[in-house]
Amino acid sequence: MQFNDENRQQIFASLQYFFEKFHQQLDTSAVASKQTQLPDMPLSAHPRTLSALNKIIEEQLSEHVSGSNGPRYWGFVTGGANPIATYADWLVTTYNQNLSKGGDSIASSFERQAINWLLELFSLPAQFSGLFTTGATSANLLGALVARQFAGSQQGIDIAKQGMFALDVQVFSACPHASMIKSLGLAGFGQNTWQPVACLADSEAMDVEALREALLNSNAKSKIVLASAATVTGTDYDDLMRISELCKTHNAWLHVDAAFGVFERLVSGPNGKTKGLERADSITLDCHKWLNVPYDCGVFLTRHHALLKQTCHVGAPYLVQGEEFDDYMSLGIENSRRFRAFPAWCTLFAYGKSGIREAIESNIAQAKALAKWLDSSPYYTLLKPCELNVVVFAPSVKHPLSSSSECLRAINNSGEVFVTPGLWQGQATMRAAFSNWTTQMKDVERSVTVLEDICK
Ligand SMILES: Cc1ncc(COP(=O)(O)O)c(C=O)c1O
Structure with a gap:
């Protein structure tokens, strides 16, 4: 591949392909990838074709990225890229x-x-x-x-x-x-x-x-x-x-x-x-x-x-x-x-105050729903009332997995949902943070099934 414009249509088609593939796989692939190391590859001595590059993207990248842009990645405080901001970001790179x-x-x-x-x-x-x-x-x-x-x-x-x-x-x-x-x-x-x-x-x-x-x-x-x-x-x-x-x-x-x-x-x-x-x-x-x-x-x-x-x-x-x-x-x-301001500008323009507020309110409602379920479960302890978008919890004494770290590993190994550890009042905990616009109540229900299953 040389630096010229001949590939533009193919590049655009490839982008569309990987974009759609990623969004389809978000619902079915593991939220956290088990493969995180790229095999060693020699630096190209000569130009390579776009299809050679796409093969690597297909085999080495697209299969092994995390679902952090999706609805059940509840680690850290992670937002998704909304569709308008994604589009804006493509333009940011185009205009550069x-x-x-x-x-x-x-x-x-x-x-x-x-x-x-x-x-x-x-x-x-x-x-x-x-x-x-x-x-x-x-x-x-x-x-x-x-x-x-x-x-x-x-x-x-x-x-x-x-x-x-x-x-x-x-x-x-x-x-x-x-x-x-x-x-x-x-x-x-x-x-x-x-x-x-x-x-x-x-x-x-x-x-x-x-x-x-x-x-x-x-x-x-x-x-x-x-x-x-x-x-x-x-x-x-x-x-x-x-x-x-x-x-x-x-x-x-x-x-x-x-x-x-x-x-x-x-x-x-x-x-x-x-x-x-x-x-x-x-x-x-x-x-x-x-x-x-x-x-x-x-x-x-x-x-x-x-x-x-x-x-x-x-x-x-x-x-x-x-x-x-x-x-x-x-x-x-x-x-x-x-030009990182542009995706934010477009988001503010396109969704407006009420659209953004609604996304925040949904995430808070989802966090509270999970907290309510945890609080009523004999196997988990809700460590503090959920007042915003983060749920802090640990396994209770009845849980077959005795430590937060074991429990966290089992949850994340399910591939269904991803949470990260935290420390609450000196105690090791798990944190589920809701900040993705695509998350829905059905994702909370799906994750509750995982939390139940690992107790069996
Ligand atoms: C309160 C607070 N401050 C700062 C940061 C760091 O943010 P960033 O990863 O965007 O640098 C975070 C990330 O979770 C945060 O929650």
Whole structure:
């Protein structure tokens, strides 16, 4: 195969073939593939044909991918790629725009509009601005980096230029996501230096009184609070109203990881569990979770645009500066950037507020249905009431498989459903997270059959 256009029709036909095949197999193939290693192959010395490539895709790839894009993959917090976003993503690759700077394409304008629509969707104030990131991890990293810049500005240090050697700062958090801790390491705070704040009893939510004490007792010149909305296992929400008040009193930066928890705002409005999110200095969202757009698509928002720009500014003679708006390459981590905003833009355009809310409500209803069944089963223990989309459970003493890990293996080996492990109040658990738009109640019923069968 040479780099030319002759194959275009064949490529399109191949895409259609694999697309349809994948969607047919989602219902019948194992949710988790048992084959995960590609056999060694020599690098091609010469061009190969499209049919040679398709043979490899057919035999080595399409048969062995996971069903993570389907209805019964309940591991982590995994969204599917909705049909409109899938189509949009194909166009993203077709157009292959580089959203590093403005001035030569309308694409950046779609990104700005998508951010504005997300603010509207989540009832967040227009003072926030932001950008699409590769995921929630990179949004959390931006949160750590901009918070660091803010702390520097309080101490007369431009961290982006001078580094953080002289910075006197303390970071507080109760139950940060692992990616937030990783981000602290990447941002130079260190993964182990944050001060743990106690959680409320039987919850992963921050004890705000403990935070009050910790802030009062801290001698650090600058303070950063990392809050969660929601935590990845317990789906617990920190009390953002009270925390934001404390942050105001102590001139502390408040970053909220609301990767998937923000979607609760579509169900309960801005005065539900996320009340106070609008007061944060920066926020992480994740569209490749509950907005059901393809990887990779997170969002970073901040109400301190100037600090973000100081943090990420890039200057080089060959980089044409944009025009009316700030260049995205000076607002984020990467210079060259995929048009990842487009699948999110199209999703917001096509499904609208009510369409997106309905998908969220269905997932919550499915999670609650599974939780209800587990709670009534003598073989399982529901470890906490299900309040959102994650079900946390373990085998009860009556279960023939005594440990969560054995039970998890049996469930996943069924090929019918896939769940991932978690830790709840120090106890090993299983987590089933509902965030795929294709999941239906019949998938819950199908999985209940598996849960019953492994008890026999
Ligand atoms: C609360 C929270 N924050 C951050 C992340 C990391 O997200 P990503 O995998 O998109 O980087 C996750 C992933 O599950 C999450 O649940």
